[in-house]
Amino acid sequence: MNIYRAAFAAGFGRAVRQPGDLAVRAGFYLLLLLTFAALWNAATAAQGGDIEGYTFAALVWYVVAAEGAVNATKPRLIEEIGDAIGSGLIAVEMLRPVSVVGFRLAAETGEALARVLAVVVPGAVVVLLAEGPPPSSAGALLAVPSLVLAFGCNLAGQHVFAASAFWVNDAKATWFLYQKFVFLLGGMLLPLEFLPGGLEFWARTLPFWTMAYAPARLLSGRAEPMLLLGQVVWLVALVAAALAVFGAGERRLQVAGG
Amino acid sequence: MKNALAVFRTATAEAAANRRSLGFQMAIMIANDVAWVGFWILFFRKVGEVRGWDANRMLVLFAILTTLGGIALGLFSNCRHVGRLAAGGELDHVLTLPVDPLAYTLTRKIEPIFLGDLAFGVVLFVLAGDLTVERTLLYLAASLCGAAVLIGFLVFGGSLTFFSRGRGEAGELGFQAILLLSSYPLEIFGGATKVLLFTAVPAAFVSGLPTRLVEDFDVVTAAVLVAAAAGFLGLGSFTFRLGLRRYTSGALWTRA
Numbered sequence: 001m002n003i004y005r006a007a008f009a010a011g012f013g014r015a016v017r018q019p020g021d022l023a024v025r026a027g028f029y030l031l032l033l034l035t036f037a038a039l040w041n042a043a044t045a046a047q048g049g050d051i052e053g054y055t056f057a058a059l060v061w062y063v064v065a066a067e068g069a070v071n072a073t074k075p076r077l078i079e080e081i082g083d084a085i086g087s088g089l090i091a092v093e094m095l096r097p098v099s100v101v102g103f104r105l106a107a108e109t110g111e112a113l114a115r116v117l118a119v120v121v122p123g124a125v126v127v128l129l130a131e132g133p134p135p136s137s138a139g140a141l142l143a144v145p146s147l148v149l150a151f152g153c154n155l156a157g158q159h160v161f162a163a164s165a166f167w168v169n170d171a172k173a174t175w176f177l178y179q180k181f182v183f184l185l186g187g188m189l190l191p192l193e194f195l196p197g198g199l200e201f202w203a204r205t206l207p208f209w210t211m212a213y214a215p216a217r218l219l220s221g222r223a224e225p226m227l228l229l230g231q232v233v234w235l236v237a238l239v240a241a242a243l244a245v246f247g248a249g250e251r252r253l254q255v256a257g258g
Numbered sequence: 259m260k261n262a263l264a265v266f267r268t269a270t271a272e273a274a275a276n277r278r279s280l281g282f283q284m285a286i287m288i289a290n291d292v293a294w295v296g297f298w299i300l301f302f303r304k305v306g307e308v309r310g311w312d313a314n315r316m317l318v319l320f321a322i323l324t325t326l327g328g329i330a331l332g333l334f335s336n337c338r339h340v341g342r343l344a345a346g347g348e349l350d351h352v353l354t355l356p357v358d359p360l361a362y363t364l365t366r367k368i369e370p371i372f373l374g375d376l377a378f379g380v381v382l383f384v385l386a387g388d389l390t391v392e393r394t395l396l397y398l399a400a401s402l403c404g405a406a407v408l409i410g411f412l413v414f415g416g417s418l419t420f421f422s423r424g425r426g427e428a429g430e431l432g433f434q435a436i437l438l439l440s441s442y443p444l445e446i447f448g449g450a451t452k453v454l455l456f457t458a459v460p461a462a463f464v465s466g467l468p469t470r471l472v473e474d475f476d477v478v479t480a481a482v483l484v485a486a487a488a489g490f491l492g493l494g495s496f497t498f499r500l501g502l503r504r505y506t507s508g509a510l511w512t513r514a
Binding site for chain 2: 024027028031032034035038039041042043046047051052172173176177180183184189190194195196199
């Protein structure tokens with residue numbers, strides 16, 4: 001367990017020691033907030049004040065959490081993992097006496113935590129000053145662990161998708177597909193309530209809602225603890241799936257060579 | 259000009275050499291663009307018309323944006339990488355050639371994935387652009403002007419690295435910002451943000467004014483757009499040349 005803690009700490013330290021990268025992310029995140037705030041301001045005004053029960057303030061806080069959770073992870077992590085598999089780096093990592101995917105998840109979680117702090121804290125302060133506090137204090141409190149669970153689910157999900165590279169040698173297409181799932185079905189761009197019936201059903205059935213919608217819904221003023229429970233269940237399932245597919249991929253490497 | 263065309267031909271041949279990879283990368287970007295079109299259709303389906311914008315007008319903006327993005331980031335892909343090349347000292351081989359360094363750098367490499375944007379933009383305009391000869395000509399001219407503004411701005415942002423000695427972060431942030439802000443209707447922004455869109459991050463000249471021209475042509479807007487295109491190209495070129503005087507080699511012999 002100490003090794004995973006060390007990987008987590010190393011990941012956190014690595015992200016913190018790249019202030020330029022963190023500054024670019026924070027700057028881009030603030031621009032995202034500005035843009036979505038302008039869009040939702042115009043949209044809610046056109047709709048007479050609220051859309052599906054979301055006021056302008058609720059939507060801005062929604063964006064703070066949804067964009068923060070997604071921006072915490074590396075945008076091209078799936079591609080990077082795919083490259084590591086394709087180049088044989090994973091085969092070298094298999095020599096360590098620890099789980100490859102467990103070690104990688106621990107390090108990436110450390111990095112993601114540093115990034116989420118770097119982007120969400122300044123973003124939340126700006127929105128707090130401009131729009132006032134989140135609509136529900138209880139929702140805001142629940143949103144904190146939900147944010148961590150969100151990028152945890154996202155990292156595990158990315159490892160599941162990236163493992164396809166053990167068999168197809170290129171995870172680039174997988175990365176694009178996954179990213180669009182998180183954008184639309186994960187509720188990063190639009191709350192799930194805005195989707196048409198059939199699409200909303202699939203969005204709530206698949207795990208992507210745990211990666212953006214859950215913390216965003218909580219921060220937008222809905223104190224719904226069941227969202228957290230759903231995230232925990234999906235996190236366990238996604239980590240188990242990542243361990244299983246990496247295990248199968250590693251066995252394939254051992255048999256067929258890397 | 260002759261040299262730049264020759265370099266451009268080489269870059270085209272290089273990109274076309276692996277047709278399977280070219281097709282695959284273009285298909286990925288087209289799928290990406292389809293998802294964005296899906297977002298806008300869902301958005302306007304839910305909220306209706308917003309400040310004069312509906313799904314159809316948004317698709318015209320998106321057609322123009324993807325077309326000019328394909329031209330700037332696909333055909334002149336190094337416009338996005340000037341900061342990285344400057345920071346890494348990777349321009350050595352360019353400086354040894356008897357050609358204009360900026361023209362060579364810009365025409366040297368084609369990024370196949372963004373050719374997917376170019377193809378998507380053209381098809382989207384044909385499908386959603388309410389096609390007439392006048393609108394088609396305006397779409398082509400406006401896309402070229404938008405591409406010129408984007409290239410000029412990216413070269414300018416990247417060239418600041420010659421002076422700041424960073425790792426190209428300012429240029430990267432500029433790239434992300436202009437692409438993001440160009441993806442939304444100009445009319446949704448107000449006050450200080452709108453001033454920003456016409457100055458520090460000139461997204462208004464990249465997609466806002468070009469879309470306005472196609473939808474409702476007027477001579478003054480056209481003149482402003484042409485002037486902006488020339489101005490940003492000039493600014494990018496001037497800053498790059500000025501920055502080259504401060505360039506220090508990274509002892510790396512790469513083919514930028």
